[in-house]
Amino acid sequence: MNILFAGTPQPSAKILEILSQDRDINIVGAITKADKAQKRGKKLEESPVSALCNKLNIKTFKPESLNSEEFKTEMMGINFDFLVVAAYGKILPNWFLNCANIMSINVHYSLLPKYRGASPIQSSLLNGDAITGITFMKISEGLDEGEVIKQFELKINDTHNKVLLENDLCNLAGSKINKLLNEIKNNKFQLTEQDNGAATYCKKINKLDSRINFLESANEIFNKYRAYYEWPGLSFEHKNIIIKIKGMYIKDAINDEHTSKKYNLKRDGIYVKTNDNMIVITHLQFPNKNVISASDAFNAYKDFFEN
Template sequence: MNRIKIVFMGTPDFAVSSLEALLECGYDVVGVVTQPDRPKGRKRELAPTPVKAYALSRGLPVLQPEKLRAPEGVAAVTALSPDLIVTAAYGQILPKSVLDLPRLGCINVHGSLLPRYRGGAPIQRSIIDGEKKTGVTLMYMAEGLDTGDMISTVEVSIDDEDTAGTMFGKLSEAGAALLVEWLPRIVEGTAGRTPQNNDEATYAPNLTRDDERLDWHEPSRRLFDRIRGLNPMASGFTTLNGEVFKVWGAKAPTADDAKLGATAASLPPGTVIEAGAAGIRVRTGDGSLLLTEVQPAGKKALAASEFAKGARLTTETRLG
């Protein structure tokens, strides 16, 4: 059964667990397709994708077409003669010429409970939107954006302590387990296919700089979810004294955070209510939010309590 030839396509850490699971189960991965190396860090040096780094450590051939749909990209995959293509957060849409190539089809490990959160940032968007659960969908690929028939799903809870980083880890492991659980039936042709209800579809486009902007007129919970939904790939940001001021962490708001004294209640959103050992408390649209990790312009991230020691923050200090 495991002698079928699989081509794996993936790019970030999320995809590594699925590739590792295939190899550990003895499947024959004849090639790995990932995004080209990109500049990274302050020195802007080219860095391999996590999938490339792992694939090379396992001695697998790696392809990195700039555009998979280009003739040379299609030809390179065709030359591998795959029986099955498995993708996980590859980052490019597969053209029909590639979708039609393997006799067993193309399957995808997608980080949401489809048809909700189709697109490139389902994990971050689900947290930003305040969802209490998400999951992974194993699906057959089609020409549309995450529109293919579903094979199976698994639910994963989102806790207040979770960030995009921790959820990437949870969903990566859940997706890998779901993949190897269903692969035997996919190979045998006995896996079911459930069409998606397009009327229930929502979309999760890649994040933009505007998604990182913190609007202090929003409710505390909305701001908290945005901050943790960005972390650690990005941070929420506001301004302090005319300079960018990043927010990496905050404490989950409670009912007490909505109870403000007369003075605090009269302050406009974005005003610092207090700053001390607990962090920096900021007025929001419906109460307050305690910031726990911040990053002033040109400096490294640090605990908000440490920043507060020398920042001289008062109730006249306003963010944004």
């Protein structure tokens, strides 16, 4: 089978690597986002998919425009059975989707039609879901509206954050995709229309989502910590200083001795009252400083947290 891949971040690279290890699969190329400038300096940084392609000697395409004549000519000259898309980051035009000899497939990290859009993993954590999963779907022009080929569930546990859950979902997708492609090739599959009436959509995550004020419930704050673990993180403001939360857990505040004030700094954590309970911050980071433990904060910032 000839596969053309489209993806950008590290989880996408993992799926591409799994596909490349199948002797029956020939990766004819990979489309990924263009190299971007690093935060400091002018050096360009390639995507994880691009880096893997260099390692595996796979041809890469980094079009600025998917509708440019140059890109169209390149794609028309490639013979591929499947287009496999995993978090590429751009909406693919219809002319391109029709280039695949057999089918264009997307790997989506939710049980569609739930959480259409760009942040399904964060959304499942924000909402405290117990179950999520992956959807293999035939790509259509609408946003994640294509017919479902197959779905696989995954339980979410309390230790899952965005990074860990994404890794588990990626491993699940990687363990299923080769067999799925063979089933489609041999016409042993069935397409199922999505229920558009049951569809929900993800919001776009931005940097402002990181800020909390402890007026929410402890569960809501903890779910934000898990969802925003990779980016943008979780932070709060105290005495006009933005402090990042780098480790935390929920503690039952009933009859707790630490509820007398908003911030109660102890050697084992910063105890913070929420609107219904308490969280304990175990690790934190001040601006332009390294991450420190609550014990270090107790020694260096005890007066700072006195109300």
